[in-house]
Amino acid sequence: MTPFRRPTNRGLLCLVSGLALLALAACGSNExxxxxxxxxxxxxxxxxxxxDDKLATAAKMFEEVERQHPYSRWATQAQLMAAYxxxxxxxxxxxxxxxxxxxxxxxxxxxxxxxxxxxALCYYEQIVDVGRDQExxxxxxxxxxxxxxxxxxxxxxxxAALKIDLAQDHLAGKEMAVGRxxxxxxxFLAAINRYKRVIDRYQTTTHVPEALHRLVESYLxxxxxxxxxxxxxxxxxNFPGSDWxxxxxxxxxxxxxxxxxxxxxxxxxxxxGLF
Numbered sequence: 001m002t003p004f005r006r007p008t009n010r011g012l013l014c015l016v017s018g019l020a021l022l023a024l025a026a027c028g029s030n031e032x033x034x035x036x037x038x039x040x041x042x043x044x045x046x047x048x049x050x051x052d053d054k055l056a057t058a059a060k061m062f063e064e065v066e067r068q069h070p071y072s073r074w075a076t077q078a079q080l081m082a083a084y085x086x087x088x089x090x091x092x093x094x095x096x097x098x099x100x101x102x103x104x105x106x107x108x109x110x111x112x113x114x115x116x117x118x119x120a121l122c123y124y125e126q127i128v129d130v131g132r133d134q135e136x137x138x139x140x141x142x143x144x145x146x147x148x149x150x151x152x153x154x155x156x157x158x159x160a161a162l163k164i165d166l167a168q169d170h171l172a173g174k175e176m177a178v179g180r181x182x183x184x185x186x187x188f189l190a191a192i193n194r195y196k197r198v199i200d201r202y203q204t205t206t207h208v209p210e211a212l213h214r215l216v217e218s219y220l221x222x223x224x225x226x227x228x229x230x231x232x233x234x235x236x237x238n239f240p241g242s243d244w245x246x247x248x249x250x251x252x253x254x255x256x257x258x259x260x261x262x263x264x265x266x267x268x269x270x271x272x273g274l275f
Contacts, residue, residue, distance in 0.1 A: 034061065039069035043078055050081070055089035076102075080111055083118060092122040113147070117156040120144045124163055127170055137174075141167050165204065172202035172211075179214060188218040209235065213244035216251060225257060233259035 037045070046061035062085060065078035083098035099119045106112060120143035126136040144167065147160040179194030191214065198211040212235040219228035232248040236259055239245055252258055 034064045039072040039074040043074045055085045059085035095122050113151040116147050168202050169205040172198050172205040172207040176207050192218050209239045209242045209244040213248045216248040229260040233261050
């Protein structure tokens with residue numbers, strides 16, 4: 001029979017260290033726990049927590065309403081409020097996950113228009129400067145357009161329409177920045193393609209007059225004078241008082257040229273065959 005031996009100091013140290021590590025691991029693996037609470041009370045506490053700007057905790061508390069009381073009348077609204085808390089906290093990915101789930105589970109809910117609108121805002125708030133990738137701008141446009149199409153007679157649709165104009169202007173600005181880069185590098189054909197894209201895709205944005213003027217500059221640089229003259233005429237017809245037209249007109253005069261009306265113009269700058 002093996003006699004019992006008291007552990008050495010080294011053995012005690014290893015044992016204590018091991019238990020401490022296990023305790024730390026257990027603490028690190030446990031998420032914040034919420035005691036069982038009536039649905040209405042838990043929802044109210046979550047709302048107060050959100051009002052106190054403790055947004056991450058509020059989102060978890062709203063999610064807890066659904067976990068503890070999935071069939072209560074508070075559970076559905078708590079899903080949406082969790083998404084809203086994530087949105088306020090700029091945790092857009094988490095908000096989008098929550099909103100997609102809400103829309104999938106409750107497509108006919110009275111708060112569905114707001115859910116679609118908030119999803120669009122999550123993309124819209126992530127629109128970055130024109131020098132970076134514009135994927136979120138494209139996603140924002142798609143989501144905003146969906147709000148307008150699904151809920152046309154709502155305040156959400158009206159605000160979404162305004163934001164669509166701003167997002168399109170942003171994308172047009174991106175195209176203009178790339179076009180200017182190509183133009184100033186002497187890559188005029190690449191620049192022309194970018195400027196035409198602004199005119200074709202973003203007709204209502206503030207960038208169109210400049211795009212037309214830059215086309216005039218690029219055509220002149222390539223020696224394609226007739227296209228430059230026609231483009232200047234289009235610019236003058238649609239934006240006669242703009243500084244861009246004055247600049248284009250001056251460039252033509254320097255070369256003893258003048259604007260020439262395109263053949264059979266339809267009266268607009270976006271008629272078929274003009275560009």
